[in-house]
Amino acid sequence: MxxxxxxxxxxxxxxxxxxxxxxxxxxxxxxxxxxxxxxxxxxxxxxxxxxxxxxxxxxxxxxxxxxxxxxxxxxxxxxxxxxxxxxxxxxxxxxxxxxxxxxxxHSLPALAVAHMPGEMDALAMTRPITDAQVEAGFVGRATRLRGPAPAGVTYVHDCTVGPYPAVHLVTRMNDEPVVALYMPAMKTGSPEEFHRDGWDGRQIALAGGTLIVMAQGASRGTMDAVARGWQQAIEGPVAPVVGQI
CATH class of the missing domain: 1.20.81 (Receptor-associated Protein)
Incomplete structure (x- = not known):
């Protein structure tokens, strides 16, 4: 069971x-x-x-x-x-x-976890895909990246998470696969972390939508790096603070 x-x-x-x-x-x-x-x-x-x-x-x-x-x-x-x-x-x-x-x-974390049983094969992919393929996945959802995609993207696909159109991505970092689900125009409340059915994840509110990042057994450092990488890719690089060294 x-x-x-x-x-x-x-x-x-x-x-x-x-x-x-x-x-x-x-x-x-x-x-x-x-x-x-x-x-x-x-x-x-x-x-x-x-x-x-x-x-x-x-x-x-x-x-x-x-x-x-x-x-x-x-x-x-x-x-x-x-x-x-x-x-x-x-x-x-x-x-x-x-x-x-x-x-x-019917929360986004619950819908995201329920979406995964049919997508588990994507976690085993290890060959990185091209930046053009990553861009095409976002164009398919009528949106574009504002910054470079993180290194090590092995999977991209236009999916539906519950009723919400999404871009489904897998990033392999430190040999740990991490899932990212970006739902353009889907607005949520404050960020939150969740633990559901063997998945550790976080829900991140972005300016143009919502990002779910989750994994099974990945280290917190890997999760942080992947979440930060996709947030900067979607929203654009963080502008340096004036006077910061």
Missing amino acids: NCLEFRRRITAEPRSRDAALLAHRDACQEGCAPFWQRAQRFEDDMETALSAISVPDGLADRILLAQATQERRRQVGHRRAWMAMAASVLIAFGGVGLLWRYTDA
């Missing part, structure tokens, strides 16, 4: 005691145990919220009896209001959880 299958199963069945799920949780080194723990805390919160809402004993009998008099009708109205309020609380708790899961599953 891989990390992606584990997290899908836990998202759908957080309380599952399937032996394969538990074995993967205990053996995984990529953060699946914390993911499992967050899922259990969420379920605990939901169960606590549900247990705090008690239905009065004999409610059905009292509702039938209340129909006999105006006073009972008034009491039924109060109880219905109380039950509607309780139902609203439950819906709110469930809605927050569903919203969090939906937002997380």
